Amino acid sequence: MTDVTTNPGAAGSIPAAPGASTSDLALAVRHLDKDFAGTRALNDASLVVRRGTVHALLGGNGSGKSTTIKILAGVYPADGGELTIFDEQHDLRGYSPATAQQAGLRFVHQDLGLFDDLSIEENFALDAGYPRRGPGIDWRGLRRRVTALLREYELDVDPRAPIRTLRPSDQTMVAIARALQDQDADQQLILVLDEPTARLAAHESELLLERVRRRADEGQTVLIVSHRLREVLAVSDDFTVYRDGRVVGELVGESPTEDRLIEIMAGRAVQALRPTGDVAAADDTPVFSVTGLRGGPVRGIDFTVHRGEILGLTGLVGSGRSSVLKMIFGEYAPDTGVMTLEGTPFAPRDVGEAMAAGVALVPEDRGHEASFMDQTVSENLALATLSENWTAGFMPRRRERATARRLIETFGVKVGGPDALFSSMSGGNQQKVVLARWMQRQPHLLLLDEPTQGVDVMSRADIYSSIRRAAAEGCAVIVASSDLAEIHALCDRTLVLSRGKITDEVAAGTLDVDGLTSLVLREKTIPDAHPEATHD
Amino acid sequence: MTDTKTPPASATVSIPVRQTPTVLRLLESYALPLLTVLVYAFFCFFPLSSASFPTMNNLSVILGSNAVIALISIAALFPLVCNYFDFSLGANAVMTQVMTAGFMSTFGMPLWLSIVLSLILGTLVGVVNGFFVTRLHMSPFVTTLGMSMLLAGLLSWFTGGKTLASGIDPALIRFGSTRIAGIPLVFFITLLVALLAWYFLTHTPFGRSLYAIGSNPTAATLVGLPVTKNVWWSFIVAGFIAGAAGVLQLARVGSAAASDGGTLLFPALAAVFLGATAIRPGFFNVWGTIIGAVFVSVSVSGLALSGASGWASSVFNGIALLAAVALSTYLGRSKRRG
Numbered sequence: 001m002t003d004v005t006t007n008p009g010a011a012g013s014i015p016a017a018p019g020a021s022t023s024d025l026a027l028a029v030r031h032l033d034k035d036f037a038g039t040r041a042l043n044d045a046s047l048v049v050r051r052g053t054v055h056a057l058l059g060g061n062g063s064g065k066s067t068t069i070k071i072l073a074g075v076y077p078a079d080g081g082e083l084t085i086f087d088e089q090h091d092l093r094g095y096s097p098a099t100a101q102q103a104g105l106r107f108v109h110q111d112l113g114l115f116d117d118l119s120i121e122e123n124f125a126l127d128a129g130y131p132r133r134g135p136g137i138d139w140r141g142l143r144r145r146v147t148a149l150l151r152e153y154e155l156d157v158d159p160r161a162p163i164r165t166l167r168p169s170d171q172t173m174v175a176i177a178r179a180l181q182d183q184d185a186d187q188q189l190i191l192v193l194d195e196p197t198a199r200l201a202a203h204e205s206e207l208l209l210e211r212v213r214r215r216a217d218e219g220q221t222v223l224i225v226s227h228r229l230r231e232v233l234a235v236s237d238d239f240t241v242y243r244d245g246r247v248v249g250e251l252v253g254e255s256p257t258e259d260r261l262i263e264i265m266a267g268r269a270v271q272a273l274r275p276t277g278d279v280a281a282a283d284d285t286p287v288f289s290v291t292g293l294r295g296g297p298v299r300g301i302d303f304t305v306h307r308g309e310i311l312g313l314t315g316l317v318g319s320g321r322s323s324v325l326k327m328i329f330g331e332y333a334p335d336t337g338v339m340t341l342e343g344t345p346f347a348p349r350d351v352g353e354a355m356a357a358g359v360a361l362v363p364e365d366r367g368h369e370a371s372f373m374d375q376t377v378s379e380n381l382a383l384a385t386l387s388e389n390w391t392a393g394f395m396p397r398r399r400e401r402a403t404a405r406r407l408i409e410t411f412g413v414k415v416g417g418p419d420a421l422f423s424s425m426s427g428g429n430q431q432k433v434v435l436a437r438w439m440q441r442q443p444h445l446l447l448l449d450e451p452t453q454g455v456d457v458m459s460r461a462d463i464y465s466s467i468r469r470a471a472a473e474g475c476a477v478i479v480a481s482s483d484l485a486e487i488h489a490l491c492d493r494t495l496v497l498s499r500g501k502i503t504d505e506v507a508a509g510t511l512d513v514d515g516l517t518s519l520v521l522r523e524k525t526i527p528d529a530h531p532e533a534t535h536d
Numbered sequence: 537m538t539d540t541k542t543p544p545a546s547a548t549v550s551i552p553v554r555q556t557p558t559v560l561r562l563l564e565s566y567a568l569p570l571l572t573v574l575v576y577a578f579f580c581f582f583p584l585s586s587a588s589f590p591t592m593n594n595l596s597v598i599l600g601s602n603a604v605i606a607l608i609s610i611a612a613l614f615p616l617v618c619n620y621f622d623f624s625l626g627a628n629a630v631m632t633q634v635m636t637a638g639f640m641s642t643f644g645m646p647l648w649l650s651i652v653l654s655l656i657l658g659t660l661v662g663v664v665n666g667f668f669v670t671r672l673h674m675s676p677f678v679t680t681l682g683m684s685m686l687l688a689g690l691l692s693w694f695t696g697g698k699t700l701a702s703g704i705d706p707a708l709i710r711f712g713s714t715r716i717a718g719i720p721l722v723f724f725i726t727l728l729v730a731l732l733a734w735y736f737l738t739h740t741p742f743g744r745s746l747y748a749i750g751s752n753p754t755a756a757t758l759v760g761l762p763v764t765k766n767v768w769w770s771f772i773v774a775g776f777i778a779g780a781a782g783v784l785q786l787a788r789v790g791s792a793a794a795s796d797g798g799t800l801l802f803p804a805l806a807a808v809f810l811g812a813t814a815i816r817p818g819f820f821n822v823w824g825t826i827i828g829a830v831f832v833s834v835s836v837s838g839l840a841l842s843g844a845s846g847w848a849s850s851v852f853n854g855i856a857l858l859a860a861v862a863l864s865t866y867l868g869r870s871k872r873r874g
Contacts, residue, residue, distance in 0.1 A: 331758070352760040361758065369758050372751040374818065383748050384759045386741035394739045437759070 025084070026051045026190050026221040027072075027105075032081035034067055034245075041067045042078075043245040047223075049190065049238070050252075054213065054222045056232040058265055059242035060428070060456035065225055068242070069194055073107055074100040086188060104188060110195040112175040114163045120174055121146040121159040127178050153177040154211050168200050169208040176212070180220075191215075192223045197231055198454060201317055202482065209235045227456060229258050230485075241265055258485075265457050272461035275489050275508065283307050287476035288328070288346075288445050293337035296323040299500035301337075305445070305476045310467065312491030313480040314520060319497040321480040322364055325447045328478075329361040330354035342444060355384070360438035362431075364449035364480075370434045371422055377433055378404035378418035384437045407436040412462045428459025435466055446470055446477045452486060464490055484516045496520055568814035568824065572831040579838030588841050592718050598833045600720035604629070604785045606829035607726050608804035609811070610733045611777035614770040616808060616820050617737065618749040620676040622771060624665060624683035625778040625804070626797025631687050632658045632782030634695060637792040641703030651783055658779020659772060661687070666771035670764045684796055691794035701791035712787030722784050727826075729777065734822040736773075746770055747819070803832050803853050809860035818867035832856055 027049040034042040042064045049055040059065040070076045072083075074097040083090045085103040100107075114123050121139075124146050125131070131138040131145075146159040155173055163171055176191065183189045193212070197205035205228070213235040216222050226232045232239075239256065241249035241264045249264040262273060289304035298320040305311045313321050327334045330348030339346040341357055348354035354361075363369035372380050382389060382400045389395060404418035411432045415425050422430060431452065438446065451467065452460040467490060471477050481487050487494050488511075496504035496519050504519050511519070580590040588594060608625050615622045632654040639650035661683065668679045714721040737743035745761040757763050781800070786792055810831060811824030835856070836849040 329758075350760075350762075351758060352762065355760040363758055368752075368754055370755050372748055372755060374751055375747070379744075379747075383744070383756075383761070386744050386761075390741050395741075395744060 024051055025049065026086060026188070027223070028082075028084040029068070029072070030082045032068065032071065033079040034064075034071065034076065035079055040245050042071075045081075045242060045245060046247055047240050048250070049221060049223055051188075051221055052216060052219045053237040054216045054224060054235050055238045055240065056236040057223060057225045057240050057242070058229070058232070058261065060265060060458040063242040063265075063456075064245040065242050066194075067245075069107075069192060069225055071095075072100060072105060072192065073097060085190070104190055105192060106179040106189050107192045107194065108172070108175045108179050108196060110198050112171060114171060114175055114178075116164040117162055119160045119162055120150070120157065120166075123163060123174065124149070124178055124181060128181055149177050149181055150174075154214070167204065169204040172196055172200070172208050173211060176215075188221070190221045190223060192225075194225050195227065196224065197226060197228055205231055206234075227454065229261055229457075233258055233261070262457055266461060272464045273457070273489055286340075288339070288341050290328070290337055290339045293324065293327065293334050293339070294500075295327050295332070295334035295337070296320065297500045298323045298327070298334070301497075301500070301502055303495060303502065305478055307474050307476055308471050310471050310477045310479060310490055310492050312487040312494035313478060313497060314482065314484060314487050314494060314516070315497030316520060317482070318499075320500040321482075321497055322449050324497075325361060325449050325478065325480055328354070328445075329359055329447060331361075355441070358441075358444035359447065360384075360441055360443035360445070361447040362434055362438060362449060362451055364453065366427070366431060366434060366454070371430060373421070373423040375422055376419050377408070377413070377415055377422055377425070380422045380433055381407055381418075381437050381440065384441060388441075403440065407433075407440055411436040411439075411466055426456070426459075428455040428463075431455050432459060432462060432466070435463060439466065439470060443475060446475050448477065448479045448481075450481055450483070451479060452481075452483070460486075484513050484520065488513045488516060564817050565815055568810060568831060569827050572827060572834060575831065575838065576834050579834070579842070582838070582842060584842040585838055589838055594837065594841070596715060596718055596720055598830075598837045599723040600788060601837075602829050602833035603720065603722040603726040604781050604788065605800060605803045605807065605833070606826055607729060607781035607784065608778055608800050609807040609825050609829055610726075610730055610822065611774040611781065612801075612804055612808050613733065613737070613811075613820050613822065613825055614746065614774045614777075615676070615767075616750075617743075617746045618753075618767050618770055620669060620767060620770065621680060622662075622665060622676065622774050623680040623801065624661060624687065625680075625774060626799075626801025627684040627687040627691075627795075628658050628661050628775055628778040628797070629782035629785060629800055630792075630795050630797040631661070631691055632779040633786045633789075634691050634700060634782075634792040634794060636708075636783050636786050637700040637704050638694060640705055641700055644703075647705040647708055654783060655776065655779045658782065659776045661779075662772040662775020663768075665775065666768035669771065670768045688794060688796040695792075695794045697794070699791050699793040704786070704790065708787045709790045712784070712790070720788075722788060725784065729780070730822050730826050733777075737822060742766060742769070802857060803836075804829070806853055806857040806860055807832055809864050810856060812864035813860065813867060818864065820864075828860070 025048060027047070029048075030046045032042050032045040032047075034040075045064055045068060047057060047068060057065050057068065067076060071078045071092075074095050077095070078092045081092050083092055083095070085105065088103065090099060090103060115126065118126070121142050125142055131141045133141065143159050150157060150159060153173055153176065155170055155177065157166060157170060163174065166174065176193075180189055180191060197208065200208065209231055212222060212224075216235075216237075224232055224236065233256070237253060239249070239251040239254070239261065240247060241251075241261065243265060266273070283306060285307040286304045287307050289302075291302040293301045297318055301320075301324060303311070313324060315321055326332060327337075328339065330351050330353055333347075333349070341359070346357060348357065348359070367373075372383065378401050381404050386395070389400065401418045407413070408415060408418065413425070413429050413432045413436070415429055422433065425433070435451070446467075448467065452463055455463065467477060467479070479487070479490055492508050494506045494508075494516070495502050496506065506516065506519065579585045582589075608629055611625050612622060635657060636650045636654040639645045639653055640647065645653070665676075665680055665683055668674045669676045712722065716724065737746065745756065745766050748756040748759070748761060749763050749767060753763055785800070807828035808820060808825050810828030811826070812818065812820045814824040814827055815821050816824065832853065835852055839848045839852060
């Protein structure tokens with residue numbers, strides 16, 4: 001049974017499962033409006049969640065999904081709209097975090113709010129209060145209750161274990177159990193998961209979402225906000241898609257493909273997310289090559305990348321993807337290995353030397369390794385070209401701004417202007433600025449480590465276009481990524497790494513995403529199946 | 537049956553951008569200068585101080601005593617911009633003050649040689665601090681505090697607890713009391729150093745890299761900035777400027793005695809942190825620092841001339857430092873949060 005509508009905000013057209021009475025709904029928000037300083041963040045938006053289902057709220061950055069969640073949490077006041085939670089009308093004026101709590105909404109955010117060094121049971125007690133017995137704490141009662149809860153939530157852990165010692169998916173599960181600990185027959189709760197898998201590796205998030213799914217099968221209502229479409233697809237019953245503060249798609253009881261969801265989310269931009277189908281710009285001039293590279297987890301790697309080629313590096317965590325890039329960029333020196341850049345031996349002693357030789361690296365962890373949060377966009381861009389910009393003993397601020405304005409335009413950064421703070425932008429736009437910072441140096445060899453991690457679909461399309469443009473202009477590009485859809489869409493040729501060695505080489509068009517996935521996973525189960533790769 | 541229709545994507549995505557209105561921003565940037573003028577005006581008309589405060593002579597005293605503290609605050613600025621503390625600057629200045637006097641009176645050296653040797657000593661202290669902090673990764677807080685105690689102890693030993701007042705070249709003291717248009721020459725020297733510091737911090741790759749290091753040292757390394765080297769240099773520059781401040785102090789005061797330099801360091805730190813609330817709010821900056829130093833001097837002088845006791849200036853400096861740190865921390869944090 002499917003029922004999909006385009007919703008330009010018409011009130012009566014909110015679909016529910018056919019035959020559903022209103023009491024089947026856990027949450028209904030309609031006609032939601034919100035302005036930020038004259039900018040429409042939400043324009044007649046709506047969100048209808050059925051009882052006992054997992055509902056995914058999707059959309060790019062700036063689409064209004066975070067704003068909606070914050071309104072539901074009582075963090076932002078709405079400008080207008082109607083809210084019904086479990087058949088009870090709530091006035092959005094005067095709606096506060098306390099009202100949200102009372103109405104039965106429970107939020108688990110990306111930052112779980114757990115105390116890492118305290119035990120699980122203490123984390124529960126700090127939230128709900130320590131049970132007392134006489135003058136002291138009823139530790140035994142607490143343990144009994146927490147043990148029962150942990151069992152209910154499929155957590156096979158000791159309640160006395162510190163949070164720090166749990167695997168990441170278990171930590172999130174503890175946060176979920178804690179948020180729902182006061183749920184009983186009398187009070188139904190709605191669990192809102194805000195980007196629950198953002199800090200989890202792929203297999204961890206799978207573990208987590210499976211358990212969330214089973215909670216829903218037992219009647220728990222769940223609302224998930226996530227960037228990772230594929231994961232959400234596997235567990236969700238219903239989907240609501242936002243774009244520009246409006247609802248652009250509502251899919252009830254349907255199993256759409258990832259492509260279809262992306263199409264709804266991104267509209268016309270979707271083309272850039274697909275493989276171009278030809279190995280466009282690559283020619284046979286080698287730009288960079290390495291033989292016998294060893295260091296850190298890398299145990300002997302040879303490869304060559306050519307002019308205009310986009311070369312993918314993929315593999316499981318710990319396969320040495322990032323380490324290869326770091327050694328090329330001079331972050332640390334390899335133990336052994338001979339590198340050649342444009343025909344001359346290349347052995348950078350530090351990042352500065354690699355940069356001078358025409359190498360650029362967009363690092364994996366944007367916040368920690370590439371962001372100057374308290375500085376402006378213009379300053380962030382200029383930091384990679386300080387000595388080049390320095391003319392006649394002065395730093396030409398006006399030229400820096402002009403350059404920034406040009407780069408903002410070229411790379412499609414959505415920002416107020418060059419003087420806006422870096423921290424004021426969304427993740428996708430921050431990533432575009434980091435990419436622009438390096439592209440303005442016109443590198444011969446561009447290294448990208450997880451170039452679209454934590455980036456929304458729209459920005460991802462823009463970033464792919466920029467990378468392809470760089471390659472078309474003759475830059476050799478190496479993309480290290482764990483996202484095989486990304487590798488599939490972007491790369492002309494892909495090297496699969498396992499335990500520090502190259503185990504496969506795949507040309508574009510020969511394998512689909514599933515084929516690539518099985519190549520990567522197979523290495524885990526049959527280690528050293530390919531002792532030494534042959535290539536180039 | 538499935539029937540999905542999606543409206544075409546609009547070409548632009550609007551994002552809420554938070555912007556502080558221009559008037560508020562201007563007010564934020566210039567609140568401290570405005571406050572300084574108001575405090576000055578207040579003491580001009582305040583009955584207890586109106587007789588002696590608004591005189592040329594007093595202005596000269598304010599700017600003169602301000603000069604040395606402002607110099608030390610400029611010294612402190614360099615490590616602070618990259619998020620490192622240097623607590624040894626006060627003791628460093630006292631050291632060059634004592635040693636310049638000592639080289640002349642105890643060892644009979646000529647004035648120029650005494651000054652050069654003292655400046656070398658001051659710079660060396662910066663080199664050692666920088667070595668400990670950047671190469672041995674020691675906490676800058678504890679390292680420079682230890683250095684400060686070490687210097688104060690060594691100076692007590694050198695002077696034997698006496699004040700060095702004789703045998704100092706009178707040319708130095710003449711220089712210290714020279715006035716141009718009624719304003720002490722040392723104040724102009726401070727302004728010159730401030731101008732140089734402003735140039736280096738805002739118009740050289742070195743200065744820009746210090747701000748980047750203060751913002752995110754890992755990211756700074758990954759855009760090819762020589763982080764270790766530049767942090768080390770910031771300590772060396774700080775040591776040199778503090779050394780120069782000590783020589784100027786000797787020129788102004790005409791004598792030198794061993795101490796830990798706290799009376800120089802703490803008003804200087806108050807000035808730097810106050811400075812971070814002005815001109816470029818949320819960032820340590822040169823002109824904010826100079827205004828902060830003037831603000832501290834004006835207030836302390838006004839309090840003294842209104843008949844407040846000696847402890848009042850300490851209390852004021854303490855309050856100013858706390859308020860300044862609170863304000864600049866708040867501004868810095870709100871920047872990072874975006």
